[in-house]
Amino acid sequence: MPKALPEKTALAPEYPLTTNAIIAPIVGWLIPGAGHIFLKRYVRGILLLISVFAMFFIGLGMNGRIYKPNGGDILDILGFIGDVGAGGLYFLARIMDWGNALAANAAADYGKTFIIVAGLLNFIAAADAHQIALGKKP
Amino acid sequence: MTLTLTHFSAAVVFALFTSIVFGITQKNTAKEQVRYGAYCFAMFVGGVFVAGWLMWLIRR
Numbered sequence: 001m002p003k004a005l006p007e008k009t010a011l012a013p014e015y016p017l018t019t020n021a022i023i024a025p026i027v028g029w030l031i032p033g034a035g036h037i038f039l040k041r042y043v044r045g046i047l048l049l050i051s052v053f054a055m056f057f058i059g060l061g062m063n064g065r066i067y068k069p070n071g072g073d074i075l076d077i078l079g080f081i082g083d084v085g086a087g088g089l090y091f092l093a094r095i096m097d098w099g100n101a102l103a104a105n106a107a108a109d110y111g112k113t114f115i116i117v118a119g120l121l122n123f124i125a126a127a128d129a130h131q132i133a134l135g136k137k138p
Numbered sequence: 139m140t141l142t143l144t145h146f147s148a149a150v151v152f153a154l155f156t157s158i159v160f161g162i163t164q165k166n167t168a169k170e171q172v173r174y175g176a177y178c179f180a181m182f183v184g185g186v187f188v189a190g191w192l193m194w195l196i197r198r
């Protein structure tokens with residue numbers, strides 16, 4: 001007769017969800033790189049912070065627009081989701097009313113893309129902080 | 139204040155910062171991260187040159 005596994009072993013997750021695994025991605029989303037700094041990965045955190053901040057502010061400097069919450073065109077919705085990825089930077093830009101320039105030129109189009117990509121990269125960084133906190137990544 | 143970047147310089151700046159984030163998030167050790175970041179950067183900038191030459195050929 002096969003021996004049944006003890007119940008605790010069978011149900012225990014390989015990487016249990018810890019408080020840090022919840023806090024780190026949230027902090028990392030709000031302040032780019034802060035999730036890694038919170039987990040004591042200082043060099044990675046500072047590099048992520050510099051990268052996301054630089055992408056976001058270069059985008060704004062190029063007159064890129066900031067998307068507002070909208071329910072219209074699918075590309076506008078996706079643009080908003082990308083922008084929100086920058087977390088605190090997005091909210092700061094909305095509070096300060098940045099990214100409202102109505103410039104229809106190539107540079108402004110690149111700027112808009114820089115801002116969206118900054119947000120998407122920050123989503124990846126926040127997910128990475130979650131993986132580190134879980135212990136899946138050193 | 140408006141920041142003016144050429145198409146090429148914008149692509150290089152984009153490649154640099156994106157590669158840093160890709161390197162850090164996609165690999166585990168510091169050595170792997172540097173190598174992967176450099177690889178991504180080379181692919182981005184190489185892609186710019188390939189696309190540029192393709193456009194030059196199409197235009198002719």
